[in-house]
Amino acid sequence: MPDVEQATERTHLVPRLAPGKRLGAVQQDADAGSTISSYVTKEEQLLSATSIGERLPYNDYTTIDWLHDLVKDSYRARSIHALNGVRGVLASAFESGQGWIAAALIGVLTACVAFCVDIAEATVSDWKLGYCRANVFSNRDNCCTNRHPLGAVKVNLGETCADWHMWTNDYWKAFGIFVGFALAFGTISASFTMLTKSTLPTAAPRRGDKPQSSINAVDQGVVGKSMYLAAGSGIPEIKTILSGFVIPHFLDLKVLVIKAIGAVFAVATGMCLGKEGPFVHISTCVAYLVGMLFPKYNENGRKMRELLSAGCSAGLSVAFGAPIGGVLFSYEEISTYFPRKVLWRAFLCSLFAAMVLKALNPTGTGKLVLFETNYGVSYSPMHYLIFVLLGIVGGLFGGVFCKANFLWSKSFRNYSIIKEHPVFEVFLVVLVTGLLQYPNPMTREPGDTIIKNLLADCRGASKGWVCQQEATDDKGKYIGWLVHGTLVKLVLTTITSGCKVPSGIIIPALDAGAFFGRLIGQWVTSISPGVFAMVGAAAFLAGVSRMTISLCVIMFELTGELEYIVPHMIAILVAKWVAEALEKESVYDLAQTVLGHPFLDADHAMSLVQRTQELVECLIPPRQTMQDITVDVPKENKVSRRTLVEKLDKLKQRGLMDAGLVLIQNGMLQGYLAEGELDFGLNQLGKHWDLTSPIRLLGDGEDGEFDLSMFVDRTPLTICATAPMEYLVEMFGKLGLRYICVLEEGSGKLVGVVIKKRLVVWLESLMH
Numbered sequence: 001m002p003d004v005e006q007a008t009e010r011t012h013l014v015p016r017l018a019p020g021k022r023l024g025a026v027q028q029d030a031d032a033g034s035t036i037s038s039y040v041t042k043e044e045q046l047l048s049a050t051s052i053g054e055r056l057p058y059n060d061y062t063t064i065d066w067l068h069d070l071v072k073d074s075y076r077a078r079s080i081h082a083l084n085g086v087r088g089v090l091a092s093a094f095e096s097g098q099g100w101i102a103a104a105l106i107g108v109l110t111a112c113v114a115f116c117v118d119i120a121e122a123t124v125s126d127w128k129l130g131y132c133r134a135n136v137f138s139n140r141d142n143c144c145t146n147r148h149p150l151g152a153v154k155v156n157l158g159e160t161c162a163d164w165h166m167w168t169n170d171y172w173k174a175f176g177i178f179v180g181f182a183l184a185f186g187t188i189s190a191s192f193t194m195l196t197k198s199t200l201p202t203a204a205p206r207r208g209d210k211p212q213s214s215i216n217a218v219d220q221g222v223v224g225k226s227m228y229l230a231a232g233s234g235i236p237e238i239k240t241i242l243s244g245f246v247i248p249h250f251l252d253l254k255v256l257v258i259k260a261i262g263a264v265f266a267v268a269t270g271m272c273l274g275k276e277g278p279f280v281h282i283s284t285c286v287a288y289l290v291g292m293l294f295p296k297y298n299e300n301g302r303k304m305r306e307l308l309s310a311g312c313s314a315g316l317s318v319a320f321g322a323p324i325g326g327v328l329f330s331y332e333e334i335s336t337y338f339p340r341k342v343l344w345r346a347f348l349c350s351l352f353a354a355m356v357l358k359a360l361n362p363t364g365t366g367k368l369v370l371f372e373t374n375y376g377v378s379y380s381p382m383h384y385l386i387f388v389l390l391g392i393v394g395g396l397f398g399g400v401f402c403k404a405n406f407l408w409s410k411s412f413r414n415y416s417i418i419k420e421h422p423v424f425e426v427f428l429v430v431l432v433t434g435l436l437q438y439p440n441p442m443t444r445e446p447g448d449t450i451i452k453n454l455l456a457d458c459r460g461a462s463k464g465w466v467c468q469q470e471a472t473d474d475k476g477k478y479i480g481w482l483v484h485g486t487l488v489k490l491v492l493t494t495i496t497s498g499c500k501v502p503s504g505i506i507i508p509a510l511d512a513g514a515f516f517g518r519l520i521g522q523w524v525t526s527i528s529p530g531v532f533a534m535v536g537a538a539a540f541l542a543g544v545s546r547m548t549i550s551l552c553v554i555m556f557e558l559t560g561e562l563e564y565i566v567p568h569m570i571a572i573l574v575a576k577w578v579a580e581a582l583e584k585e586s587v588y589d590l591a592q593t594v595l596g597h598p599f600l601d602a603d604h605a606m607s608l609v610q611r612t613q614e615l616v617e618c619l620i621p622p623r624q625t626m627q628d629i630t631v632d633v634p635k636e637n638k639v640s641r642r643t644l645v646e647k648l649d650k651l652k653q654r655g656l657m658d659a660g661l662v663l664i665q666n667g668m669l670q671g672y673l674a675e676g677e678l679d680f681g682l683n684q685l686g687k688h689w690d691l692t693s694p695i696r697l698l699g700d701g702e703d704g705e706f707d708l709s710m711f712v713d714r715t716p717l718t719i720c721a722t723a724p725m726e727y728l729v730e731m732f733g734k735l736g737l738r739y740i741c742v743l744e745e746g747s748g749k750l751v752g753v754v755i756k757k758r759l760v761v762w763l764e765s766l767m768h
Helices: 021-028 030-039 042-046 066-081 085-126 171-194 235-242 253-268 276-291 301-320 323-334 340-360 381-414 416-420 422-437 447-454 465-470 476-496 506-521 529-545 549-559 562-582 587-595 602-609 623-629 641-654 675-683 725-735 756-767
Strands: 130-132 164-166 197-199 226-228 630-632 660-665 668-674 718-720 739-743 750-755
Touching (some): 066 085, 066 301, 085 253, 085 301, 235 276, 235 301, 235 323, 253 276, 276 301, 276 506, 301 323, 301 549, 323 340, 381 416, 381 476, 381 506, 381 529, 416 422, 422 476, 447 506, 447 529, 465 476, 476 506, 506 529, 529 562, 529 587, 602 756, 623 630, 623 641, 623 750, 630 641, 641 660, 641 675, 660 675, 660 750, 668 675, 668 739, 718 725, 725 756, 750 756
Parallel strands (some): 630 660, 718 739
Antiparallel strands (some): 130 164, 197 226, 739 750
């Protein structure tokens, strides 16, 4: 299985200290023992003698068991520390250091991939304008040491650079060539993305499994949906994975390669998207592939997610040369579980990524700071009002964008021709983008170049197109281009976000904010307009993403302007407040809603349930469902094979893959047998027993018995049916549960089972 929880046999463990009798019969049978060894890791077999039972590698699109994996890691660590002599010392040392080694390796490899993407994207993007005679694979920066970035076609850059050859000096011909190349690049990017199409199982309970009190409230879950693993930023999916769900193949090497290639051509089209989101996905893929080399992470879903959280930080670190901002971004925006040791390893991972990228020097400047500025003057208290204004407008932009993009995804993308032919949608968006952006000398450039030009300080030595326009007496046309740029970025970003190409939202939002900030700066002459462009960029991005601390640090690292931390803080907070007044969810949260991933945001969930007075009993499944998933185990602790086969068939009909059977005796809860382990036991181990053999589920087994008791969790967590819903949300959010059993008040008898996906769907019904 290529997902995060793939099992291997590479971990060498000490023999069991107290082997359980329940596995005796199965292990004495050579064929059955071989079957178990093929599917169950040695670490898991070590847990067979405990009350928590063994687990198979997690199925696709199921929830991991955070508590089980915690105990599993404790067994692994104890087995290592039990070793004596030099071997024990070396094993313990490697155990302590492999997390740091993995983090450093992730940073190095991520920087190498980012370097290749940056160089390739710059070259391919410049092919829309011309090519370098000296080296056709060289971009315009490398070909011409003194290039004029803005208005490149109209000012005939080819006449001032001997090596750079423009396709044509005619404006309209250049216009057509520009759009033609953009369409070709967009088609290439979308075609590569199509190679990662994957069909996922259902993410939510079907209609028959809805809680009794919310049958009309909860919409039917997504069944058999398709997704393109390399499309978009990947951040919503990564958040889902880090919260404990398994999305198959999303972090495979194939997806990494296609994401990198697709990002090169997608950004080169000039569409309103960036490569910072794909870089986060790429760094997480690298973290997964590196983690597969270390048994500590390879065989434990909980530990793997710790490494993935650390790896996320490297993505932002290489995207913007912001190592500290990358760590904070992973903590604030991506991760659900982020203990201090993950923070330290993310810090190291981001550090190595920044160090290697600086050494590789893809920009040719030898600096990490992408948009270095030095305005030389400070702001005064009177400017606080302008920073507040930028925050208000940034919040309005973010709120309107989130609503508009969500409606666009739910309406336009539901047309059959768009839904069935996503490459055609990309073609249309690229065409509209080229037609709207090329006439404006500022929007014609790539997104990161736009920001660099708009942050320019014209009081210094800058002689760019922006400074030339601001030096003239008649600025009417220039102001018109600034207004045009702001509005075009809003419209194009709305229709671009969600297209089936690798894309990020950070660069387009920064562009729009920089345009508006520069526009405001035309009427404030006391300090450079670049200051307001810089603060406006942060405000607009805050409105879209709702980032705060991490965004403030990223802006500092992007520009090197520590002096303007306070203006950034003001604008970011105001933008966040205004945007949340219009739309509670950020662009990443809405994307998760559109994609239908079962993500549990504990803080948001708690705010929802606090508005209600619901009790846990409202999530108790219908009576028929409980009959289907309940096994009344007789005193001899065995049940017929036919009974379990019928129960398994009904579980599969529900299609959740996270469900299981609850075992009771005299109405009292005795254990829980998950669907995956039940399926394995009946269809794999069951081959070694005849169809009439009864199956032991509880108690100690005897030689020759068909025994599945080793897979039963004898310590399921429980909650009272009359407990407040806040208890349930807190337990799922803080403990990382897959399921919880509901007991009747007073008698303690089992009355229901709640799985994580059921809770997520119920919470979604409260929002909509």
